[in-house]
Amino acid sequence: MRKILTITFLVAPALLLYLPAEVFAGSITGTVNVRGLRSPADVLVYISKAPAVPVDLSGAKFIMDQRDLAFIPHVLAVPVGTTVQFPNNDKVAHNVFSLSRTKTFNLGSYGPGGSKTMLFDKPGVVELRCDVHAEMSAYILDMENPYWAVTDDKGHFKIPDQEYLAQHGIKGIKDLPPGRYVVKTWNEKLKTQEATVEVPKDGEVTLQLDLTRGAPSALYK
Numbered sequence: 001m002r003k004i005l006t007i008t009f010l011v012a013p014a015l016l017l018y019l020p021a022e023v024f025a026g027s028i029t030g031t032v033n034v035r036g037l038r039s040p041a042d043v044l045v046y047i048s049k050a051p052a053v054p055v056d057l058s059g060a061k062f063i064m065d066q067r068d069l070a071f072i073p074h075v076l077a078v079p080v081g082t083t084v085q086f087p088n089n090d091k092v093a094h095n096v097f098s099l100s101r102t103k104t105f106n107l108g109s110y111g112p113g114g115s116k117t118m119l120f121d122k123p124g125v126v127e128l129r130c131d132v133h134a135e136m137s138a139y140i141l142d143m144e145n146p147y148w149a150v151t152d153d154k155g156h157f158k159i160p161d162q163e164y165l166a167q168h169g170i171k172g173i174k175d176l177p178p179g180r181y182v183v184k185t186w187n188e189k190l191k192t193q194e195a196t197v198e199v200p201k202d203g204e205v206t207l208q209l210d211l212t213r214g215a216p217s218a219l220y221k
């Protein structure tokens with residue numbers, strides 16, 4: 001008994017030293033469950049009305065790859081104002097285009113090793129297709145603020161997704177200021193879900209979202 005007490009006294013003050021004095025920010029983590037789809041991946045979870053924070057795009061690098069007759073990733077979310085690269089890493093030519101109201105464009109046909117770019121400067125959903133391969137489709141989600149995440153293959157997400165942003169050359173995005181936020185989802189095959197969460201000033205709030213098949217709502221109204 002005496003031994004345990006001694007350890008407690010030695011360890012406790014040391015732990016206190018490592019606690020941050022005060023953290024005025026939080027994050028939202030959680031899981032998306034889907035019914036009627038094989039995978040809970042590629043679901044955008046986002047905050048539609050968030051504090052306007054500047055996003056430094058000078059080092060941004062976002063790629064929509066063409067490989068094995070598919071666009072990779074299937075859902076690519078980018079901050080508004082991002083220029084996306086479209087490399088052809090396949091053995092055949094592709095012709096990327098979009099008829100979406102958010103961004104209508106046609107990159108034309110180009111072969112293996114070729115690459116083109118396109119600026120996405122208006123918030124909303126951009127559906128990508130290939131004029132050569134009808135089965136190819138993907139989505140670029142042009143985001144008004146940096147508070148979003150796209151779920152992984154287990155349906156997990158974290159807002160903001162610091163790791164993802166850093167991997168794509170965007171630094172300096174801080175956690176959410178404490179407050180009440182409406183969280184929404186977007187996936188082309190799933191009905192949009194909404195949840196209101198209270199982000200504490202010193203940590204994370206967790207959230208579970210259950211989605212079913214259906215048409216999603218517009219990203220922004």
Ligand SMILES: [Cu+2]
Pocket residue numbers: 069093094095130131132133136
């Ligand atoms: Cu194609």
